[in-house]
Amino acid sequence: MTHTTSATLRKQHLIDPEICIRCGTCEATCTVGAVSHDDRNYVVDPEKCNACLDCIAPCPTGSIDNWRIVAAPYPLAEQFEWMELPPQQELGDAGISPAEASEGEVGALIEAAHAGGGGRAVAPASATRPVVNLYGRSNPAVATVQGNFRITASSAESDVRHIVLSFGETAFPILEGQSIGVLPPVTDPDGRPYPLRLYSVASARDGEKRNSNNIALTVKRVPGGLVSEWLCDLKVGERIAVTGPFGSTFLMPDDARANILMICTGTGSAPFRAFTERRRRAAPSAEGRLVMFFGARTPEELPYFGPLQKVPQSLLEQQLVFSRMPGQPKEYVQDRMRANASGLAPLVADPATHIFICGLKGMEDGVDAALAEIASATGIDWAALKPRLRGEGRYHVETY
Ligand SMILES: Cc1cc2nc3c(=O)[nH]c(=O)nc-3n(C[C@H](O)[C@H](O)[C@H](O)COP(=O)(O)OP(=O)(O)OC[C@H]3O[C@@H](n4cnc5c(N)ncnc54)[C@H](O)[C@@H]3O)c2cc1C
Known part of the structure; x- marks a missing residue:
């Protein structure tokens, strides 16, 4: 070799x-x-x-x-x-391997994040074959910060950032749905490295800016968090060590006929921003629908709220759902899904549909229950359908 x-x-x-x-x-x-x-x-x-x-x-x-x-x-x-x-x-030592490592630090993190789907995760049949594990701890890629700006309102409690990283001349092939690893900038008090943190890529495979060999991340500042606080404070021109790409199943179907139902909260929107941009660039008049249910406390707290207003419904059917609107009852993504049951049921039953759920761990059960209810109202047994979708690479969960 x-x-x-x-x-x-x-x-x-x-x-x-x-x-x-x-x-x-x-x-x-x-x-x-x-x-x-x-x-x-x-x-x-x-x-x-x-x-x-x-x-x-x-x-x-x-x-x-x-x-x-x-x-x-x-x-x-x-x-x-x-x-x-x-x-x-x-x-060789650059370490491209055809399948995601199931062992070790990253394998365990990804498996935990995907566990909510139940059963073994399978990539969509039409997805492009990903490159994974190209850069590891011993040979990280170095990325330079090209942009870092806040995408929640200045009045919002949560500080979520859109961070653009350039890889310059370094090949860093990424597919929509994959993640990168960020190595913490400091070691623990005993001089040992801290575990890396994973971040979903929020840009399409051909770059945040087309053909620019860069990627975008959507990072939420976790108060007291070692890596997210540091990332959110990075200045343009600063350099960081990146590993990956990671993830070989939570991938966008490369099929213009595929309907993609995307259900997310907070930074779980990152891969769906990538999916939407990929569809817009590669198949703008696709027959398949992009349908998104996106939950946040308020419009101010919803990442990319402003830019999303400019995305046409013909490209992305959006349901923005808010749980803390003054004077209004709390509404979560699963509530809005139930309210749209008559439209969702045929979509869920359609063999061209892929379901992706991404965001807070806490959303899984509610979304699962809503899907079960929507399916059963039209005589579909969700308990039987879900593992079938999973096995066909059409049901994906990534929660953290
Ligand atoms: C597949 C996957 C994709 C992800 N994608 C994204 C993404 O796109 N965007 C995003 O923002 N995040 C994403 N995450 C989450 C991300 O990887 C990090 O977990 C997150 O940013 C927090 O990391 P941190 O280093 O800032 O916080 P950490 O340092 O890990 O701390 C997390 C929390 O624990 C507390 N804490 C830490 N140490 C201690 C201690 N010893 N005792 C008590 N409390 C402690 C901290 O105060 C903080 O509240 C993803 C995770 C996975 C698994």
Whole structure:
């Protein structure tokens, strides 16, 4: 096995010959002449491709949207011969592995966060295969803070921040739904490292700003919290050590026909911001619906409340739910779901629907009970449906 370091890795754009229908839209769209074809395959020249992504949206099959982290790019001659894409390679000490580590610090954290789904978590069948564990404690990626601003009102009790991290020249491939690890900046009084903290990525795979090799996080300041307080106080230009990417099941279905029902509280909205942006960029007129139930105490406490007002309902059907509005009864996401039972029941029963729940641990039981009630009102046995959805990679929980 070749020894590689993160500094030698690059992200290579490839076309899946198994799915490609040879329609030529990618070649016609590419402005730098990176895409070409012979009588067998369409291929991407790694020396010419500038990862502008202009070719992604016009492709009718999604075969164009394939990427591998490579130490040495696959040459054109090899791509012309392919019948199928090669799997993501193991990259020696850089540590790419095809499946999420089930052991160790991060495996345990993720398993605990996903436990609420019941049974073994499975990725959506159409999800892009993620890269995981590329950077660990011994070889973290270094990210530079590009932005850090508050996304709850200044009057709100909770300070939630939108933090943008740039990886510069370092390859840090991320998919919507994955998390990164942040290494605490200090050691314990005995000089031992503190456990890392996980944060969901709130931006799409091609960057917070398109093609910028950066990511966004949504971080809530936990009073007295070791890492969140530090992150929330970071200034532009400061550098932090990051591990990951992590997570191989809580992933966005890469299917424009997929309905995605997203139920969240607080920073649990982070992956759903990523899902929405991915859909907006890759399939803005998708047949599948994005439906979000998002709970907070008040509009002031709801992260991204202002920006969400500008997202059209045609892209994202929003139900913003508040539990502490003066003079009004408390309402939680599960209450709003019940109130929308007639609309939700057919969505839950639709085989094209994926359900994602993310946020506070405390929300799981209430949401589960609401889903059970909504399903049973139309004669569906939720106790039987839920494990089936779970097994099909269509029911995902990430709570912490
Ligand atoms: C899969 C996953 C995804 C996540 N995504 C996000 C996300 O997108 N955004 C986000 O904001 N968070 C996210 N989290 C939570 C995040 O990882 C951290 O747990 C959170 O930021 C708190 O970390 P901290 O270091 O600030 O707090 P910690 O230092 O861990 O402290 C947490 C609380 O415990 C108290 N405490 C700590 N030590 C002691 C002690 N010895 N005795 C008594 N009390 C103590 C602190 O005062 C604080 O109130 C995620 C977690 C998981 C598992």
